[in-house]
Amino acid sequence: MKCVIVGCLAFFCLIANAISAETAEITQSDSVTPLLQNASGRNATSLNGQWTYIIDPYENGYYNHRYEPHANGYFKNAKMSSPSELLEYNFETADKISVPGDWNTQKDHLYLYEGTVWYNKDFTFSKRSDQRYFLYFGAVNYKAIVYVNGEKVGEHEGGFTSFNFDVTAFLKSGDNFVTVKVDNRRERDQVPTVNTDWWNYGGITRSVSIVSVPQAYLADYQIQLSPNNNQTIEGKVVVAGALTQSSEVTVTIAELGVKETIKLNNQGNATFAINARPRLWSPESPVLYDVEFSYNGEIIRDRIGFRSIKTNGENIELNGKSIFLKGISIHEESPLTSGRAWSEEDARTLLQWAKELGCNFVRLAHYPHNEHMLRMADEMGLLVWSEIPVYWTVLFNNNAVYKKAEQQLAEMIHRDINRASIVMWSMANETPSSDARLTFITNLINHARELDNTRLITAAMDTHSTTKNGILIDDPLANAVDVIGINSYCGWYVSEASKCSDLRWESKYQKPIIMSELGAGALQGLHGDSNERWTEEFQESVYIHNLAMVDNISALRGLSPWILKDFRSPRRPLNNIQDFWNRKGLVSEKGIKKKAWYVLRDYYKTK
Ligand code: GCU
Numbered sequence: 001m002k003c004v005i006v007g008c009l010a011f012f013c014l015i016a017n018a019i020s021a022e023t024a025e026i027t028q029s030d031s032v033t034p035l036l037q038n039a040s041g042r043n044a045t046s047l048n049g050q051w052t053y054i055i056d057p058y059e060n061g062y063y064n065h066r067y068e069p070h071a072n073g074y075f076k077n078a079k080m081s082s083p084s085e086l087l088e089y090n091f092e093t094a095d096k097i098s099v100p101g102d103w104n105t106q107k108d109h110l111y112l113y114e115g116t117v118w119y120n121k122d123f124t125f126s127k128r129s130d131q132r133y134f135l136y137f138g139a140v141n142y143k144a145i146v147y148v149n150g151e152k153v154g155e156h157e158g159g160f161t162s163f164n165f166d167v168t169a170f171l172k173s174g175d176n177f178v179t180v181k182v183d184n185r186r187e188r189d190q191v192p193t194v195n196t197d198w199w200n201y202g203g204i205t206r207s208v209s210i211v212s213v214p215q216a217y218l219a220d221y222q223i224q225l226s227p228n229n230n231q232t233i234e235g236k237v238v239v240a241g242a243l244t245q246s247s248e249v250t251v252t253i254a255e256l257g258v259k260e261t262i263k264l265n266n267q268g269n270a271t272f273a274i275n276a277r278p279r280l281w282s283p284e285s286p287v288l289y290d291v292e293f294s295y296n297g298e299i300i301r302d303r304i305g306f307r308s309i310k311t312n313g314e315n316i317e318l319n320g321k322s323i324f325l326k327g328i329s330i331h332e333e334s335p336l337t338s339g340r341a342w343s344e345e346d347a348r349t350l351l352q353w354a355k356e357l358g359c360n361f362v363r364l365a366h367y368p369h370n371e372h373m374l375r376m377a378d379e380m381g382l383l384v385w386s387e388i389p390v391y392w393t394v395l396f397n398n399n400a401v402y403k404k405a406e407q408q409l410a411e412m413i414h415r416d417i418n419r420a421s422i423v424m425w426s427m428a429n430e431t432p433s434s435d436a437r438l439t440f441i442t443n444l445i446n447h448a449r450e451l452d453n454t455r456l457i458t459a460a461m462d463t464h465s466t467t468k469n470g471i472l473i474d475d476p477l478a479n480a481v482d483v484i485g486i487n488s489y490c491g492w493y494v495s496e497a498s499k500c501s502d503l504r505w506e507s508k509y510q511k512p513i514i515m516s517e518l519g520a521g522a523l524q525g526l527h528g529d530s531n532e533r534w535t536e537e538f539q540e541s542v543y544i545h546n547l548a549m550v551d552n553i554s555a556l557r558g559l560s561p562w563i564l565k566d567f568r569s570p571r572r573p574l575n576n577i578q579d580f581w582n583r584k585g586l587v588s589e590k591g592i593k594k595k596a597w598y599v600l601r602d603y604y605k606t607k
Pocket of ligand 1: 197366487517582
């Protein structure tokens with residue numbers, strides 16, 4: 001099988017059939033430990049299950065009474081050594097909590113809690129000298145300080161992205177413990193900032209594991225269909241860790257008869273391009289191939305779909321064919337317990353509901369969802385809009401805030417770069433127009449394109465001009481994206497349902513438009529006249545008239561109405577109607593469909 005020289009990978013292409021197995025020394029800085037690609041496809045020890053926890057609203061386990069960091073804080077997990085010893089905390093006798101999972105819906109006294117909770121997990125481990133060990137977190141909301149055996153291994157900020165620490169030097173054979181200081185307080189200079197329309201679920205909200213890799217290991221890889229032709233599979237590999245003699249990575253796709261040896265350069269990385277004719281992935285035919293990467297004794301298994309996505313004028317083209325995105329927006333809430341969703345079962349239920357609605361597309365709002373959602377979307381054939389929580393009024397003129405947003409963007413793209421289902425990265429949601437905001441988000445767009453030039457860029461916008469017969473899409477941010485997302489609540493926040501169908505939308509830009517939000521609230525089971533707010537009939541009427549409205553938007557190529565399921569929000573207190581639930585779901589928090597569900601389902605049947 002021959003490698004082809006592919007211009008877009010100009011930097012260095014590799015001749016697939018290794019001419020010589022020269023034993024190039026591989027130098028690789030091992031001070032920087034990048035996020036492990038595909039941790040779940042590696043040799044891992046799960047730390048999921050029961051942890052003990054201590055609530056610490058005054059951060060007493062971290063600071064002394066002079067507000068100086070403790071040398072012997074709760075992270076030491078101390079045990080009393082004599083009956084007279086003064087010890088004012090004890091993880092052994094503390095209450096238990098499940099990891100993964102938010103604390104708000106596990107413990108009634110933590111339902112509205114915002115602050116620090118200490119988590120501790122005792123475990124035994126058998127350590128091998130020929131392995132490196134990474135402590136991997138799917139996500140912790142919002143700030144985490146992580147300790148192993150009483151020693152700090154690192155910190156992470158950001159509630160919805162994966163991170164890991166090299167803990168090889170901290171682990172030992174026999175008894176170990178991991179302690180995590182989790183703080184979900186909202187702060188003005190965070191991403192998101194203090195005002196969001198979703199519950200601030202705190203905790204170790206996704207899975208935790210210890211991943212073992214060889215001393216020199218395949219840290220990262222990217223593999224996809226060449227954007228230039230669908231008979232070339234291309235990508236890159238990055239090796240990290242100690243020096244090694246092994247300078248070759250093997251990629252195997254048995255079903256395609258591919259077994260490729262990739263020679264690494266002296267920095268431990270390489271790009272590759274392989275002639276192959278994969279069946280293309282699509283919602284109608286979500287073909288995934290078993291791909292194996294092997295290096296230095298480690299075999300990493302992944303399931304990869306090959307497809308192309310691009311825009312062509314006002315069209316979105318999947319595998320060269322224009323497509324209409326029949327979507328729905330989804331928050332990461334467990335479909336029936338309504339806490340943070342984290343499991344494969346949660347993902348399957350939420351995405352099966354979307355499929356039942358007739359969707360080929362989901363907007364995973366407003367932050368990167370757990371990896372099960374993306375892998376399930378790959379398997380089920382759902383195109384995905386994935387988003388970072390640059391939401392509403394983050395501090396656009398603050399460079400430290402920009403760096404936080406950029407870090408979360410990089411972590412989102414890094415984890416999910418190989419998911420066929422993701423076709424667009426969303427930079428923001430409903431951000432007020434200003435020069436600072438335009439600069440901030442344009443910089444994010446440029447960074448996203450550097451990290452991944454194979455997907456589309458979008459953002460959901462809600463500021464437009466009104467014209468004599470409707471609305472003009474003229475947000476300058478629309479000029480910077482590939483696909484324009486529009487949030488509009490005609491009949492709910494503005495105007496009245498019967499007037500929406502006559503609303504005319506125009507755009508200054510010749511680009512595809514996705515109506516990324518529309519909708520209305522309804523309490524499931526409340527019935528009345530269609531002009532009576534909160535009834536299912538009111539919501540049904542808003543959908544009927546909005547769907548007539550969107551059919552008049554000539555550049556419309558998709559929609560993702562707000563939202564699949566009612567979800568918890570501290571902004572929705574109306575008692576006996578909302579009770580801290582946002583009621584715009586087409587399905588109640590008990591999984592019961594409302595009348596508007598059938599309106600959207602029947603509409604998608606016509607598409
Ligand atoms: C906004 C926002 C959502 C919010 C919704 C609503 O458009 O993007 O996060 O939940 O409107 O008001 O219900």
